[in-house]
Amino acid sequence: MNRIIFKGIKKNLLQSGKCGGSWVEELLTVLWSLRSSPNQATGEVPFSLVYGTEVRNRQFLVGELVLRLFSASHPKEQSKLSPKWEEPYRIRRILGPYASKLCKYYV
16 A cells, blocks of 8 residues: 555656655545546445545636635645634635635635
8 A cells, every 4th residue: 555655656757747746735636546446356446435425526616715725825835733724714716626725714
């Protein structure tokens, strides 16, 4: 399993042109792809075995409140206990399937 994860991280870094980049940023993407893809031996998707349902893509709409990954605005090294998410942000514009323009939401 570690070899598969390593190969996935390496492939993502090479494709994005971030050779020598932070592998930690690619780890969640690789783990998600492993958990949501059918296993070759069993044909089962690990996600559906754990949660009893298929993976559904989340559709976000303009105006919705969302959390933003803290490292997106503060890329410096964070401690293990530092917050992972900033909140809340409102979606101002959808830029693509995986990108949105956000604005700070004040309560």
